[in-house]
Amino acid sequence: MSPDNHETHAHRATAVIALGSNLGDREATLQRAVAALDALPESSVLAVSSWHGTVALTLDGLDPAKPAYLNGVALLGTRLDPYTLLDELLRIEVENGRDRTDPQAERWGDRTLDLDLIALDQLEIDSEVLQLPHPRAHERDFVLAPWFELQPDAELIGHGPIAALLERLRATGPESDAGAP
Ligand SMILES: Nc1ncnc2c1ncn2[C@@H]1O[C@H](COP(=O)(O)OP(=O)(O)OP(=O)(O)O)[C@@H](O)[C@H]1O
Ligand SMILES: Nc1nc2c(c(=O)[nH]1)N=C(CO)CN2
Numbered sequence: 001m002s003p004d005n006h007e008t009h010a011h012r013a014t015a016v017i018a019l020g021s022n023l024g025d026r027e028a029t030l031q032r033a034v035a036a037l038d039a040l041p042e043s044s045v046l047a048v049s050s051w052h053g054t055v056a057l058t059l060d061g062l063d064p065a066k067p068a069y070l071n072g073v074a075l076l077g078t079r080l081d082p083y084t085l086l087d088e089l090l091r092i093e094v095e096n097g098r099d100r101t102d103p104q105a106e107r108w109g110d111r112t113l114d115l116d117l118i119a120l121d122q123l124e125i126d127s128e129v130l131q132l133p134h135p136r137a138h139e140r141d142f143v144l145a146p147w148f149e150l151q152p153d154a155e156l157i158g159h160g161p162i163a164a165l166l167e168r169l170r171a172t173g174p175e176s177d178a179g180a181p
Contacts, residue, residue: 011079013077015077015117016118016154017037017116017117018137019034019114020142021070022068023111023112024112026051030072033092033096034048034074043080046075046077048072048073048074048150051070052071053068054069054070054141054142056068056069058108069142071143085117089116090115096112098114118137118143133157133159141170144165144169145166148166
């Protein structure tokens with residue numbers, strides 16, 4: 001959250017970044033990730049949500065037998081282009097112990113750090129390496145709840161107000177409730 005003296009220069013976008021961790025010292029890792037985001041060139045962290053304890057979502061649904069996640073959302077003011085920002089997020093993940101070397105690793109398996117770019121202003125991208133907004137954000141309580149904390153009036157392009165998305169998720173029963181400790 002370093003002071004920024006460039007407010008009047010070129011367009012500065014706001015990135016919504018989801019953070020998650022379910023291995024190791026989760027809170028320490030998430031704090032380090034926030035510091036790394038704030039240290040990115042032409043960027044500064046504008047706000048960080050509280051950390052939400054959530055049940056692990058696997059390809060088979062919620063699994064309370066897996067280590068629980070801490071999830072949160074950070075807002076990053078940035079002039080980086082979306083692909084550079086994505087590369088930086090992947091670098092920060094690796095620097096914080098994220099292991100992408102195991103080809104057998106389970107999709108949606110345990111991880112020390114996950115950083116997802118949820119939205120970058122109103123930008124829409126559908127390329128091989130980057131989709132914006134994040135294609136699964138609208139169905140994830142663990143993304144929407146911390147985001148709602150920071151921007152209760154936010155809208156997710158293509159899906160409408162996040163408040164309505166959250167309400168709908170919570171109305172559809174315990175399967176969708178990843179809000180447990
Ligand atoms: N909006 C986005 N944010 C982050 N990664 C993205 C995005 N769109 C596409 N990707 C791509 O997804 C790839 C895989 O990301 P990752 O392994 O973290 O997926 P995941 O977190 O396991 O699953 P999910 O994408 O459902 O959260 C990244 O290397 C990146 O190229
Ligand atoms: N509760 C929870 N479950 C997950 C999460 C996450 O951040 N929180 N991330 C995943 C892969 O992106 C898979 N499952």
